[in-house]
Each structure stands twice: as structure tokens, then as C-alpha cells.
Amino acid sequence: MLLSFAIMTAATQAETHRAITAVWKIEQPRLIAGLTRMVRDISMAEELAQDALLIALKTWPQTGVPKNPGAWLMATAKRRAIDYFRHNKMAARKLEEVGHGIETDTPDTVERLHEALDDEVGDDLLRLIFTSCHPILPPESRVALTLRLIGGLTTEEIARAFLAAEPTIGQRIVRAKKTIAEAHIPFEVPRGPQRAERLASVLGVLYLIFNEGYSATAGSDWMRPQLCDEAMRLGRILARLTPEEPEVHALVGLMEIQASRTNARTNAMGEPVLLLDQDRARWDQLLIRRGLGALAEAERLGGIAGPYALQAAIAACHARARRAADTDWPRIAGLYAILAQVTPSPVIDLNRAVAISMAQGPAPALELVDTIKDAPALRNYHLLYGVRGDLLSKLGRHTEANLEFRRAADLTRNERERAYLLGRAADAG
Amino acid sequence: MRFMILVKATAESEADILPSSELIAAMGEFNETLIDAGVMLGAEGLHSSRKGARIKSSGGHITVTDGPFAETKELLAGFWLIQAKDRDEAIAWCKRIPLQDGQEVELRQVFEAYDFPADSLTEQHLRKEQAWRDETQKPLTR
Known part of the structure; x- marks a missing residue:
């Protein structure tokens, strides 16, 4: 008893x-x-x-x-x-x-x-967010410290989410706090010209956290997909603290629209399913609605041309299409064109080329790809050769396509992708 | 993970008596707290069952029964949809709801993708790869 x-x-x-x-x-x-x-x-x-x-x-x-x-x-x-x-x-x-x-x-x-x-306690939280995402810290330290302080995750949880050893993350956090203390980083919300740069750093940290979770597949430790939830939660907290910042709303929208596809983006074996092949009935309509709302808020605040707003607008084009065939490719191509101006990058141009090929056909797309194919940043980027091979094969230039697919196969580190690319090479003859 | 907080009906909610302004203010404050914490995904209040109906399938027939329904305690008056790290956090949020004396909410976890058994997909799907379009969603280097 x-x-x-x-x-x-x-x-x-x-x-x-x-x-x-x-x-x-x-x-x-x-x-x-x-x-x-x-x-x-x-x-x-x-x-x-x-x-x-x-x-x-x-x-x-x-x-x-x-x-x-x-x-x-x-x-x-x-x-x-x-x-x-x-x-x-x-x-x-x-x-x-x-x-x-x-x-x-x-x-x-x-x-x-x-x-x-x-x-105001809210201001303190914002100060803490800016401090933990301070550019003086290396990005991986910003991520760990933000998850620890703002997300309230334990060191063990962060380590599991990042497939890292617990002492590694623990040391990273300790070092980050030491760096902040020794550099006498003021505990403040940055103002003036500094603010935009510091805010970009905060948004970059949140999006890194989100993508770390988003790259996880089914069967991964449940802490990894949880990172997406955490990044969205942090984004919503930030949006409440800085309601006047369009890019904050845009990032929240971008993350919510991408997360809406979680159920559809892996198959039964936990392997990725192409966006255009996904069962759109499995997309989460609540997250889409929230994401579109956040994007609309960003646009209402005049942030239509921000890098996150443009990416969110591209994601929104997919979210709005009930079937893959309904996708507004001309709009996506146009958005990529603006994005390429705002943040020039050959990777964005490559994506723009893909959208152009969907909107107008392979010829103008190949024209664009050929302007970037010698960019140093793309030299070992297998997708460049994969996309180029695809465009060439659509144009009936099979010998060249075969070469490109084999080059792409050589460069990829993913075995299944290599098999797929070699298959395409064989088809191209 | 996500949780739904189901708000049970009361004699007042079933009688279409609107909550007092104090209660509305308290609920507003609670909702603000949820939004500040980034956990609020959605919330709605429901009209009384008088305006509702029950639709039931039996023996190949669909029957419709108009409200109101008698068993108040089994009826719903609204819901919250929240995102929480675990059940303990969800319960902690529930405890902050400005409940009236005797009022009850029910906490339920929402099914997520990983809660479902693997479904039947074709070979074709298995051969698909993480495509360039997924690459487009990767972070910009800033």
C-alpha cells in the first residue's frame, strides 16, 4: 500500500x-x-x-x-x-x-x-534575435544560438536536427556567446542603414533552419522536419515584432507555401517527388492560404521586389495551380527575371531558363543557358548539364544531349540521380 | 506537430447568447499571446447547433437531420489549431484559455504525413529524383 x-x-x-x-x-x-x-x-x-x-x-x-x-x-x-x-x-x-x-x-x-x-519585453526579444544572428558569428553558430535562445531547443535537440555530435553543438553555442561578450556587441535593435543588413542576416538564419529541415526526408529523425515548424514559428514571432518589414512577411509566406508540400514531396520510400509530379490534393491548403496571406501583406507593404517576396511569389504560382499543367510559367519566368536583377546569380538564371522552356519552348531557354554555361559558379553544378541536356534533347540534338547527360551523371553525388541521368543519356543515343 | 483544441458547447453557446465583453476581451488577449508566440495557425467560433445539421449514411441512404441537438456536452462551439513542440506545450497553452466555470476543451493531435503508413506508389515514382525545381527553392546566398 x-x-x-x-x-x-x-x-x-x-x-x-x-x-x-x-x-x-x-x-x-x-x-x-x-x-x-x-x-x-x-x-x-x-x-x-x-x-x-x-x-x-x-x-x-x-x-x-x-x-x-x-x-x-x-x-x-x-x-x-x-x-x-x-x-x-x-x-x-x-x-x-x-x-x-x-x-x-x-x-x-x-x-x-x-x-x-x-x-517592453517584445523589444528585448527582438534585440536577442538580432544578437544571436549577428554577422560577427559564423552562420552555423547563428543557427545554433538562435535555436537555443529563441527556439528554446536543447543542445541535444539541435545536434539531432543537424546530424551533429552534441559536444560540437554545445561548443559552438558556448563559443558564440563568448564571441558576443568579448566583442561587446550592444544588446540593441539596429537602426539606420545597418538595419537592413542585420535583418537580412536574421532572415538568412531562419531560412537556413527551414531548409535544413526541408531537406530531410521521411524516415529522418523527427527532429529534422521539426526544424521547418521551428523556422516558421520564429518567422511568425519576428513578423509580430517587426510588422512593418515586408521581407519578414515574405519569408514567412515562402516557408509556409513550401511547407504546404511536405506531405506530397516524398514517396512511400521516403524519396523525393518532383514538384510537377506531386499529388496536389496532398498539399496543405491551410498553409497555402496562410502563405499567400503573408505574401499579400509583404506586397501591401511595398515589398514586391524583395528577394524573399519574389521567391514567395514564384512558390505562390505553383501553389495557385490546381494541376501542374495550369502553372503560370510566363509569370514565373518574369519573376525569375526580376529576381536575377535583384540578386544576380547564374543559378537563378538557370531556373529562369527552365521556366522559359516551359513558357516558350526549349530554343529561347537554351539561348539563355548558353550565356551562363561558362560561369565559374556552375562549372561543377550537375543541374546545369542536366538542364542543358534536357533542352538539347527536346530540340532533337541528341548527340550533344547525350554528352551533357553523361557529364551531369559524372558530377552528381546522388546514386539514384546518376542512374536517372545515364538513362536519359542512353535515350538520347 | 499540430494540435486542435476543441471547445465544447455550453448552455449559453447553444442558446446563441454571445459571450460577455469581458470574456471576448480575455479571449482576444489569449489569441494575441498565441500569435506572439508564433503558434497560432487558425481559430474559429461556431454558431449554435440550431443552425447546423447532421448528415448520416445508413443502408446506402443519406439522411439529414436539422439542428438543434440536445446533448450540449457533446457539441462543439469552436476550435483553435496550434503548432506546438509536444503535448506538454499544447496542454500548457490550453491551461491559459480563459474558460468559464465548468467549461471544457478537448485537445487532439492532428495527423501529419509521417503518421500515415507508406502508401502504394509506382516504380516510376521511386526512380524520380530530387529535381532542379527543388533546387530553385534553396536559399539564396546572401
């Missing part, structure tokens, strides 16, 4: 702990953001947030979860921070160094710390 009671209590306690941890996880990014502004140190902010969780785990089973758990956790962490500064003059001096001029043990200190915490 006693034993079963003890087991039951333990089970209930574990359940309570899980419930409290879930509440804390929801609040964690805003807690860390607010605390970072207060103590000017991300690692310390994380520790204080963790302290608040431990106190909640002790207190809430007795008192119940407070009505506003976020405020409770913040107040608790804040008290811990104040205690810490009162009892640690070294730390206080460090705080002074970074420009606060706070003196220890004076009521003024406490008051000012309180004031510092009562600003």
Missing part, C-alpha cells in the same frame, strides 16, 4: 514537473531576453532563467501555477539577479564596466534594475 502510494506520488510529481517545465519553456525566450538586457550577459541570463525554473519547481506544486507565469518567473529571476549583484561586487563592477554605472548595495541599483526590466 505504502509502496504503491509512493510510486503514485512519484508519478504525479514527475507529471507536475513536466507541466511546470512546459510553462517555463514557453516563457524561456522572453525571460532570457529581458534578463540579458538587465545583466548584459547571455550565459548569465540563461542561468538566472534556469534558477527561476528551479524555484518554480519547488513552489508551484504547493501554490499552483500563477495566473501570469511569465511575470512570476521574470520577477523571480530578477530577484535572483539583484541578490547576485548585491553579494558580488566583482560582478557589479563588471556591470559598471559595460556602461551602466551601477553602484552596489544602494537602493538606487535595485530600482534601476527594476526599471531596466520594465521596458
Whole structure:
């Protein structure tokens, strides 16, 4: 009797702990953001947030979860921070160094710390996003730090999602925080001319996270596809914090429209299915509707020619076509033409050529491909030769097509793709 | 993963009594929180079952029964569709719903692609490759 009671209590306690941890996880990014502004140190902010969780785990089973758990956790962490500064003059001096001029043990200190915490919390989160995506960090560190701080993912979860070893990711995060601290990166939302560049970095990080998840196939660890969800969630949070930025809405739209195809883009064997061969009935209409809405918002804000808006508009052309044959290829070709002007790249030109071939036929497409075929960036790009081979074969130039397909087959690292390309080469004779 | 939070009907919702302005404000605040956290995918409220109908197939026939329906507790009055990391997070969000005394919501997980057994696809599909069109969706180097 006693034993079963003890087991039951333990089970209930574990359940309570899980419930409290879930509440804390929801609040964690805003807690860390607010605390970072207060103590000017991300690692310390994380520790204080963790302290608040431990106190909640002790207190809430007795008192119940407070009505506003976020405020409770913040107040608790804040008290811990104040205690810490009162009892640690070294730390206080460090705080002074970074420009606060706070003196220890004076009521003024406490008051000012309180004031510092009562600003808009949303701004803090935005500051934290800009900080974790700072260009001073290598891209893979921006990704890991953003998932850790804003996404609230554990190091283990990030490692699994990126097929990396846990210590690798752990070190990457530690180093990133150290870099930020040592470079005295101001905890702020960049303004003026700097802002666009910094925002581009943030958007780049979110899209990297999304694509890492999007490249996962069925059968991959479930954490990988989860990255798409996480990137979209981060994008929506950012869109709420910067509602006036068209490219933020555009990126959210781009990710949502692409994610709408998740169910259709792999077959039963977990292998990719071409966009034009996908069963469009399996596309997620809710995500399409949301994505088109986000794109419309970007366009309403005048962002029609932004790189993400253009990519989203291309994705939207596919999303709007009920059947592959209904695709508005002339519009897609036109959008690629603008995209190629905004962000010149031979890869975009190659995609534009494919759209032109669908819209107007292989001859003008081949003309465009031939203008870029010597671009150094494409020298080892198997798709260039695959596309060129396809266009040549459509034009009846089989000998040349055969050569191109075999070249593409040599370059690809994907065995199934190699088999496919060699098949095309054989067909071309 | 996605969850649907199904809001059960109450005597008031079935009587087409609109919620108080306080409740509407509280719900608005809750919705804002969901949007701020990036987890809100959709939400709708439903008219009473009086305006609804039940359509049932039996013995090869389709029968239509007009509302209202009696068993209030089994009826729905609305839903949220949210994206959460796990069930614990979804429950944590549910606990923040400004529920009236005695009111109930039901949390259900939405099927995702990977929840379905592999379906029958042809050889032809198996030979297809990740195509150039997927390549077009890769990130621009910025």
C-alpha cells in the first residue's frame, strides 16, 4: 500500500514537473531576453532563467501555477539577479564596466534594475534575435544560438536536427556567446542603414533552419522536419515584432507555401517527388492560404521586389495551380527575371531558363543557358548539364544531349540521380 | 506537430447568447499571446447547433437531420489549431484559455504525413529524383 502510494506520488510529481517545465519553456525566450538586457550577459541570463525554473519547481506544486507565469518567473529571476549583484561586487563592477554605472548595495541599483526590466519585453526579444544572428558569428553558430535562445531547443535537440555530435553543438553555442561578450556587441535593435543588413542576416538564419529541415526526408529523425515548424514559428514571432518589414512577411509566406508540400514531396520510400509530379490534393491548403496571406501583406507593404517576396511569389504560382499543367510559367519566368536583377546569380538564371522552356519552348531557354554555361559558379553544378541536356534533347540534338547527360551523371553525388541521368543519356543515343 | 483544441458547447453557446465583453476581451488577449508566440495557425467560433445539421449514411441512404441537438456536452462551439513542440506545450497553452466555470476543451493531435503508413506508389515514382525545381527553392546566398 505504502509502496504503491509512493510510486503514485512519484508519478504525479514527475507529471507536475513536466507541466511546470512546459510553462517555463514557453516563457524561456522572453525571460532570457529581458534578463540579458538587465545583466548584459547571455550565459548569465540563461542561468538566472534556469534558477527561476528551479524555484518554480519547488513552489508551484504547493501554490499552483500563477495566473501570469511569465511575470512570476521574470520577477523571480530578477530577484535572483539583484541578490547576485548585491553579494558580488566583482560582478557589479563588471556591470559598471559595460556602461551602466551601477553602484552596489544602494537602493538606487535595485530600482534601476527594476526599471531596466520594465521596458517592453517584445523589444528585448527582438534585440536577442538580432544578437544571436549577428554577422560577427559564423552562420552555423547563428543557427545554433538562435535555436537555443529563441527556439528554446536543447543542445541535444539541435545536434539531432543537424546530424551533429552534441559536444560540437554545445561548443559552438558556448563559443558564440563568448564571441558576443568579448566583442561587446550592444544588446540593441539596429537602426539606420545597418538595419537592413542585420535583418537580412536574421532572415538568412531562419531560412537556413527551414531548409535544413526541408531537406530531410521521411524516415529522418523527427527532429529534422521539426526544424521547418521551428523556422516558421520564429518567422511568425519576428513578423509580430517587426510588422512593418515586408521581407519578414515574405519569408514567412515562402516557408509556409513550401511547407504546404511536405506531405506530397516524398514517396512511400521516403524519396523525393518532383514538384510537377506531386499529388496536389496532398498539399496543405491551410498553409497555402496562410502563405499567400503573408505574401499579400509583404506586397501591401511595398515589398514586391524583395528577394524573399519574389521567391514567395514564384512558390505562390505553383501553389495557385490546381494541376501542374495550369502553372503560370510566363509569370514565373518574369519573376525569375526580376529576381536575377535583384540578386544576380547564374543559378537563378538557370531556373529562369527552365521556366522559359516551359513558357516558350526549349530554343529561347537554351539561348539563355548558353550565356551562363561558362560561369565559374556552375562549372561543377550537375543541374546545369542536366538542364542543358534536357533542352538539347527536346530540340532533337541528341548527340550533344547525350554528352551533357553523361557529364551531369559524372558530377552528381546522388546514386539514384546518376542512374536517372545515364538513362536519359542512353535515350538520347 | 499540430494540435486542435476543441471547445465544447455550453448552455449559453447553444442558446446563441454571445459571450460577455469581458470574456471576448480575455479571449482576444489569449489569441494575441498565441500569435506572439508564433503558434497560432487558425481559430474559429461556431454558431449554435440550431443552425447546423447532421448528415448520416445508413443502408446506402443519406439522411439529414436539422439542428438543434440536445446533448450540449457533446457539441462543439469552436476550435483553435496550434503548432506546438509536444503535448506538454499544447496542454500548457490550453491551461491559459480563459474558460468559464465548468467549461471544457478537448485537445487532439492532428495527423501529419509521417503518421500515415507508406502508401502504394509506382516504380516510376521511386526512380524520380530530387529535381532542379527543388533546387530553385534553396536559399539564396546572401
